[in-house]
Amino acid sequence: MAIPWSGRGGRLLVSVDRRSPRPVREQVESGLREAVRSGRLSAGEHLPSSRALAEELGVSRGLVQGCYEQLVAEGYLTARAGSATRVAERVVPPNPAPAPRDEPAPAPFVDLRPAVPDLGSFPRSSWSRSAQEALAAAANSALGYPPSNGSPTVRAAVAEHLRRARAADADPSRVVMCTGYAQGLVLTVRSLVARGLRDIAVEDPGHGPDESPDVRTLRLAGARVHRVPVDHLGLDVEALAESPARAVVVTPAHQAPTGVALDPGRRRALIAWARTRDAYVVEDDYDSEFRYDRQAIGTVQGLAPDRVFLLGTTSKTLAPALRIGWLLAPPTWAEVLARHKHLEDRGSPTLHHDTFAVMLTSGRYDRHLRAMRKTYRRRRDAVCDALAAHAPQVRVSGLAAGLSITLHLPPGVDEAAVVAGAAERGVVLRGMDAYRAHPAPDQPQLVLGFGNTDERRLREAIASLADLLQGRSPHRPPSR
Secondary structure, three states, rough: OOOOOOOOOOOOOOOOOOOOOOOOOHHHHHHHHHHHHHOOOEEEEEOHHHHHHHHOOOOOOHHHHHHHHHHHOOOOOOOOOOOEEOOOOOOOOOOOOOOOOOOOOOOOOOOOOOOOOOHOOOOHHHHHHHHHHHHHHHOHHHOOOOOOOHHHHHHHHHHHHHHHHHOOOOOOHHHEEEOOOHHHHHHHHHHHHOOOOOOEEEEEOOOOOOHHHHHHHHOOOEEEEEEEEHHHHOHHHHHHOOOOOOOOEHHHHHHHHOOOOOOHHHHHHHHHHHHHHHOOEEEEEEEOOEEEEOOOOOOHHHHHOEEEEEEEEEEEEOOOHOOEEEEOOOOOHHHHHHHHHHHHHOOOOOOHHHHHHHHHHHOOOHHHHHHHHHHHHHHHHHHHHHHHHHHOOOEOOOOOEEEEEEEOOOOOHHHHHHHHHHOOOEOOOHHHHHHHHOOOOOOOOOEEOOOOHHHHHHHHHHHHHHHHOOOOOOOOOOOO
């Protein structure tokens, strides 16, 4: 696409070597000619004004005007009085790309992978208004290099939100702002490893097989990864106690990916394990904001702030593209984490985070969450209704919260075959084996996300997959 430069025009890379025996005018003409023929300058694109290019190259304006006139005469450029000089429309690069072949239209695409919110519901007007307010209130000093742990404004707002909405023991001095959950986890693991706590447990299912990105990330941070099973009550703390782990990464509010909430008895057992072993809990507050059929569940961190690192993010509540996350550290760890953050990237974008602070303090964030809970509940119900109508043999769990549910397929159904068959029909699914350390053929399950798909398409997708979900002979739905 041609770039419509305005005013003096954009910069244009043309080399001039004053030590070369070639005349400067010849060098400029050759450079412009090559830029057009190679495609660096597209058909219809404006060139800088002769005055601007002359200043850029340190030559006379008359020399540039002469070059432009020569290339107009050769057909590379076009020029009209009162208008910018442009690249001619009919100049063809030496090796034009082949014309695209006619291909059949792709099948309808329905993405039912988990962990994606409704991107179309991002509160653009609220975010824009908050950004304007944050910028208007920002002192000049706020535009300098940010503190490693984030601006005081956003740390105060996040701490207040965690105290109020998540029953966390939160102080702004212990909040470290991050670019999402992944960075918060890496900073935590590096800090633990630096103090000799290399043995770190993860939930299974959870982080996936050894070759998965999540496990590789932990190992690159220096951890020795141990797997601890998850059942219908959440993390098996007895199995955790039998491992050599001195830290564990858990998702107690809505286990990722099964959707189970950690049983109250196991919460107490987890804290007792941490205190007895002088160990730490890394709490991923995953999917805690969206609940439908239960009361809110507070954080484990609120029960043992000296033993728990609490990680949160806006990737599910607003949009992953914002890359806003936070880490609430135990009292003696905040400075260590801030130092690791400084070494990682020298701090996070202050204006972006202060915009989020305004969203929090103005009530706009809470209003958005309330609206989205209603939207996601309708979508969850649409999936359940469609399954009851078209695939009644499929059992569902993990319904009480979050943006995904677990589908328990009938015995004997091939989980991988269902995922592959759905892809052929234009529906993207994810099997539970993607989250397990090792495949479990006797437990075929799917993790179905409904956050970014409307009710109509959810119902249609379930109806189109009914035979696959129940293990019947596949057939293609009739074309419309």
